[in-house]
Amino acid sequence: MKFTWFNLMPWPYLPDDFREKNRSVWVDIPSTLYDPKKGHFVYHQYMDQLEYAESLGFDGIGCNEHHQNGYGLMPSPNLIAAGLARRTSRAAICVIGNSIAGYNPPIRVAEEFAMLDVISGGRLVAGFPVGTPMDTNFCYGQIPALTRDKYGEAHDLIMKAWAEDEPFAFDGKYNQLRWVNCWPKPIQKPHPPIYIPGGGSIETWDFCLDHDYNYSYLSFYGYLRGKSLLDGYWERVAQRGKDDSPYRAAFAQIICVADTDAQAEELYAEHCLYFFNRCLHVFPPFADPPGYRTVKTIKYGALSQLRMEAQRIMQGLTWKQLVDERFIIAGSPETVRQQLEECITGLRIGHLFCLLHTGNMPDWKTRHSTKLFAEKVMPQLRHLWSDWKHDDRWWIHPMDDRLHPEEGRPGAEKARQEWR
Amino acid sequence: MKTRTVETRKGCRCRVLEGGSGMPVVFLHGAGGLLADNPFLDRLASRYHVFAPELPGYGESTGEELLEDMLDFTLHGWDVVAALGLRRPHLVGHSMGGMIAAEMAAVAPGDLDRLVLVAAAGLWIEAHPIPDIFALLPAQLVELLFQDPERGQQLLTGGVDFSDMEAFKNFYLGQQRRLAMAGKILFPIPNRRVSKRLYRVTAKTLVLWGAADRLIVPAYAQQWGRLVPGATVQTIPDAGHMLPYEQPETFVDALVRFLG
DSSP states (O other): OEEEEEOOOOOTTOOTTHHHHOSOSBSSOOGGGOOHHHHHHHHHHHHHHHHHHHHTTOSEEEEOOOOSBSSOOOSOHHHHHHHHHHHOSSSEEEEOOOOGGGOSSTHHHHHHHHHHHHHTTSOEEEEOOOOOHIIIIIITOOOHHHHHHHHHHHHHHHHHHHHOSSOEEEEOSSOEEEEEOOSSOOSSSSOSOEEEEESSOTHHHHHHHHHTOEEEEOOSSHHHHHHHHHHHHHHHHHHTTOOOOGGGEEEEEEEEEOSSHHHHHHHHHHHHHHIIIIITOOOGGGGOOBTTBOHHHHHHTOOOTTSHHHHHHTTTOOHHHHHHTTSEEEESHHHHHHHHHHHHHHHTOSEEEEEOSOTTOOHHHHHHHHHHIIIIIHHHHTTTTGGGTTOOTTSOOOOTTOOOGGGGSTTHHHHHHHHO | OEEEEEEOTTSOEEEEEEEOOSSEEEEEOOTTOOOSOOHHHHHHHTTSEEEEEOOTTSTTOBOGGGOOSHHHHHHHHHHHHHHTTOSSOEEEEETHHHHHHHHHHHHSGGGOSEEEEESOOOOOOTTSOOOOGGGOOHHHHHHHHOSSHHHHHHHHHTTOOTTSHHHHHHHHHHHHHHHHHHHHHHSSSSOOSGGGTGGGOOSEEEEEEETTOSSSOTHHHHHHHHHSTTOEEEEETTOOTTHHHHSHHHHHHHHHHHHO
């Protein structure tokens, strides 16, 4: 079982009346709510936390791409990953990922991901999301009905750029390049592990299986609601005659650990409610432009994450509801272990993206929860999927004699001891 | 009006409402498609041979995957005219249909008789940004489309009872499919640079606008008037963006005066 510590990097200073005064945290959120001087400290705190997670023994550290929003402050996850590549040397750097339909030309992603793989010594996990409609369509102007087609072409271009050793011409519908010649190339061959984050489009399953990519289901509504979608995915895996390695699938889960269940509420309730009430407050039309979801997916009826029905669920949420309905997994180490085991085995996932920072959680609480998780929960779950422990098809293959640039910096000695 | 289906040489199958006799008039609908009731078409058919084709992705028309960009939509318009066996028809385009009709008139100026642009999309004026129709709640859309939103709501939904979940789901799926198609030429900004090509239009042109149009404000009527050589601009009081539906009699009277 593999654990990746993921930070969504929300803006922690959304006002108490944010939901009442603004229609959306995304796309048209007033940029006056952002304060760059506070942002300076926020970025450093979030990146420090990712480095701290490596020191505690997490297998990976992760970030992702979002635009024009207070939900996640990473318009360029590659910049965050570049910082992490210099300050860590062991964990996988999971960029989940670059929304490739929006890049012009997408060869830029082939180049930057190759740079990250080279700088990190072969530790990049490369994610290729279609991107949320808020990001890809409303912020980056891509036509909804053509987004998937453009995404597919960008993917083909990037993979070919990594695979080919000779310059080639690419005559695409959306990208015409007479000379494609990727410099540098990634260390990992034939390419870094590819993760496809899905929000609920069933077309994504076949895309993952066509190429043997990891399918990452990113939801904030927990494993009980995620189950029907993952069940559908595994059914498709079987239909396609593929093996059922749990490492084909990943799931993101908000987790809060304290000494007792009661303490978890005391410590983390306000921050989780901040996340659900403010960070997910999206004007419904921004989440569902016509053409983004295919008619097939709409008919499948998957609970789409931020649309009308989801916004209704979020009216008047309480901590009890978050915990009882398993939107989040929170409590003592034993409670968290039990529920996570149910989540991991129920969904059959080999990779867990652990969301241990939530909403406006202060640094000390984030570290407290993270440390308890690393020391008291993670070791109890490591044994899961031991039958598949040699299956490294969806994990990094770093070079052996790579540099450890972070070890030269002040204070590194202590951090190193902590994880050794 | 009766309905028939034509197949274009490209392979799109389109449903066409047809009625009347006389000079052929082709009516191109807007992004929302033809509504359940189109009284202005019946009225028009009392004087002309009226054809109202539905675009692929609308109603029973299929082949939306064959049309991706503005040139595809424009040539599709002419393909439908050819499939109907028409020669030099009048073209009347409403909203997105006006955008397509203007493009058709620019690429093949000799192939039509007269051109009527009704609250046409296709231009962009920085001082008058057009609301993003892809980011609206249903109630907001109605406010923008109709001078009288309450009546507009009924026209738009064709009397479908939205408390019936099944009826709502069908309407929603249809709307998603229609606007997915429209997005190919309207998203994110409804401007595919027809302004660069309008110098080519030789057809006599009428630009017709609802004075109370809140979606594409009447300043756009003036802009079309400046860009299309020799165009006449006429504004109709007490009508919004859905002018043909809001004021069918005045609308048809204006067409008759212009088309003869």
